[in-house]
Amino acid sequence: MKSGPPKRIRLDDAYVLRLFRTGDAKIIAVAVGESLEHLKPWMPWAEDESADERFQRQRLRGVQHKASTGEEWQYGLFPTDESRVLGSFGLMTRQGPGTIEIGYWVHVDEIGHGLATLASRALTNVALGLPGISTVYIRCDETNIRSAAVPRRLGYSLEQTLRRAPEAPGESGRLMIWARRFPIT
Secondary structure, three states: OOOOOOOEEEOOOOEEEEEOOHHHHHHHHHHHHHHHHHHOOOOOOOOHHHHOHHHHHHHHHHHHHHHHOOOEEEEEEEEOOOOOOOEEEEEEOOOOOOEEEEEEEEOHHHOOOOHHHHHHHHHHHHHHOOOOOOEEEEEEEOOOHHHHHHHHHOOOEEEEEEEOOOOOOOOOOEEEEEEEEOOOO
């Protein structure tokens, strides 16, 4: 993809999405550490090492490389003062040409405040405005009820549910694939 999404997206007066930078490693590690028990059932990467600042710094170097090649953009959800990470939201091109997938997690203390929906709505609009993108996907295990509520609220359609080996302890092995297309059909 030749042109990518914006570096910063203001969501409202209280929240902003901003592309992660290497200097964010410490506050990401803190947020992951505080949320680790909440993340472990759903995220295969949610291990003790993911709460380590050095691990996050190395990971962020890879994230920046993927953004520079147009493969993936990882945003932090921050309060407007950017003092702490309230969640992480990614746009990924791994589903093939003309598509982008949104992936996300929210800090354990911020669950139930509508932040995943707020940020995913903004990223859906950004993604569908990118040249050549006609479909945005959100994928989650069917037992991850909170995560599945986000695409449902945003008007995504459940296109299929695939059987696969569980990748994280809380997964059932039934992957829901939600899609939003432009133009909306």
